[in-house]
Amino acid sequence: MRVLLNGTVLVVLWNHLWFHDLANRSTLAASEDGSGLTQVIFLGLGAAMAAALWRLGPARLRPLATWPLLLCAGWLGTTVLLSIEPSLSIRRAVLMAIALMLSAGVLIVARSPRQFAMTLAGSALVILVASYLAVALVPDLAIHSSFDLNSDPSHPGLWRGIFPHKNEAGAAMVILIICGLYVRATASRFLGWAIVLLAVGFLVASGSKTALLVTPVILAVTALCRVFRGNLARTSLLLGPVVAFSVVSIGSVVVPAIQEKLGALMTDATFTGRNEIWEFAIDNIFIRPFRGWGYGAFWMTERTMYAGSEQLTWVNTANHAHNAYLDTALTMGFPGLAFTLVAFMLMPLRDLQATAGGRDLDPTTLLFVRLWFLGLVSASFETVLYNGNNATCCMFMMAVFGLRLRTAYRPAA
Structure with a gap:
């Protein structure tokens, strides 16, 4: 449980x-009403977590x-x-x-660091596998194209997977790289390195400049903090x-x-x-x-x-x-x-x-x-x-x- x-x-x-259609003109409108699905998901999960706590x-x-x-x-x-x-x-x-x-x-x-690490591993693989499958099976919803509204000329061809934008995909991949390193050190070297490699590959394909810039900085600085x-x-x-x-x-x-x-x-x-x-x-x-x-x-x-x-x-x-x-x-x-x-x-x-x-x-x-x-x-x-x-x-x-x-x-x- x-x-x-x-x-x-x-x-x-x-x-x-998952799977935002960036060619949908409704994305250009003001979003004051918010997403009904988001509200339902967060309220339901919030109630479950409150009961657990x-x-x-x-x-x-x-x-x-x-x-x-x-x-x-x-x-x-x-x-x-x-x-x-x-x-x-x-x-x-x-x-x-x-x-x-x-x-x-x-x-x-989470009962222990190992259980926490294995939960991170399972969740990371759900995101990664779904994103790679999305690129392979529904590329029109997983890869930026020239049909995207408000699209930057440099975006077509960049991967976003199940995410609404390549920058959000890139940010998530940085998180998964960090989580993969934790899984490697705490629970499973094989799973940890698999998550890291899959996340790095998707990060490069996303072309997210911010994510590509901060990843080596984060890993280098935190490594120096151990020295x-x-x-x-x-x-x-x-x-x-x-x-x-x-x-x-x-x-x-x-x-x-x-x-x-x-x-x-x-x-x-x-x-x-x-x-x-x-x-x-x-x-x-x-x-x-x-x-x-x-x-x-x-x-x-x-x-x-x-x-x-x-x-x-x-x-x-x-x-x-x-x-x-x-x-x-x-x-x-x-x-x-x-x-x-x-x-x-x-x-x-x-x-x-x-x-x-x-x-x-x-x-x-x-x-x-x-x-x-x-x-x-x-x-x-x-x-x-x-x-x-x-x-x-x-x-x-x-x-x-x-x-x-x-x-x-x-x-x-």
């Missing part, structure tokens, strides 16, 4: 809506009730009530809360790339000198048009800098897509800001961004130091560090925070909760 529940949750968190004892979640996390949740709730679309924000916040419960619940329900065990060294290794990516991304919009230097070094200093989205997001952040626009109440809404302005461009139809830190400030204001950085960047680092300061990282802690670092680095180019529909967000939150729980419970052998 534990494996079945956790396996279902992991597959849903990685991708719960109640049976095991809700007190096991008590270590997660830290002041930074509570302040972050409290401010999110405040901005939901102050949202420009309160009903929309409340509905999406409920789904996010369920996703957070599922991410934490998986760690409580340099001092708290200062690990802090520099983990936060240094995050700061660097933020300077390169947002700095290229805010500071002209950085943009000039990037233009001399890179063939695409606009990061595939992201700079226009970042400029649009920054302009709107300063319209409501304190309380923000409200959780999930800005992108893909009628106010943004069909506003009565003469300056409407393709940016108005974007799904998100392609930067989690900008999106957090956009929806929760600067106070929400500050609470987020403390709760999800500084506190997990402190938990890591409390758990493994001066010592090598055991496989489970290393898994959490890799997933947490993946979220922080990816946040500079994709919206991976406060997005319950995003696989990276859910695994990032699982990693944050896992590092916190490691400080409260002794690691199992």
Whole structure:
């Protein structure tokens, strides 16, 4: 029952809506109503996980009730009530809360690291086998084509498998590579390497630039964290790339000198048009800098897509800001961004130091560090925070909760 529940949750968190038809014109419309199927799936799984946690004892979640996390949740709730679309924000916040419960619940329900690893392996193989079969059997729904609406000229031919977009497929493959390495170290070398190789092959075929960029960075930095065990060294290794990516991304919009230097070094200093989205997001952040626009109440809404302005461009139809830190400030204001950085960047680092300061990282802690670092680095180019529909967000939150729980419970052998 534990494996079945956790396996279902992991597959849903990685991708719960399979086979998107990108040629369907309905994808161009505002999505304020949300997906009825998504709501049914999350409500059903949320009820099942709540029942499991109640049976095991809700007190096991008590270590997660830290002041930074509570302040972050409290401010999110405040901005939901102050949202420009309160009903929309409340509905999406409920789904996010369920996703957070599922991410934490998986760690409580798993009986041991080995069972957790085997559940990850089974769930990963479901995603990988389904994606490869989709490419082979229904390529029109699994490979980008020139018939996709809002398609980039470089997208046709890139694989997306059962995912709605090649970037989401790439992000999921990075997660599966990390999970495969954990399976190899904890449960089965054969299964672990099989998952890694299959995920690497699909990642290359997806052509996801962000995923291809961050994968070697994540593996290299976390490997160095096993060599340099001092708290200062690990802090520099983990936060240094995050700061660097933020300077390169947002700095290229805010500071002209950085943009000039990037233009001399890179063939695409606009990061595939992201700079226009970042400029649009920054302009709107300063319209409501304190309380923000409200959780999930800005992108893909009628106010943004069909506003009565003469300056409407393709940016108005974007799904998100392609930067989690900008999106957090956009929806929760600067106070929400500050609470987020403390709760999800500084506190997990402190938990890591409390758990493994001066010592090598055991496989489970290393898994959490890799997933947490993946979220922080990816946040500079994709919206991976406060997005319950995003696989990276859910695994990032699982990693944050896992590092916190490691400080409260002794690691199992």
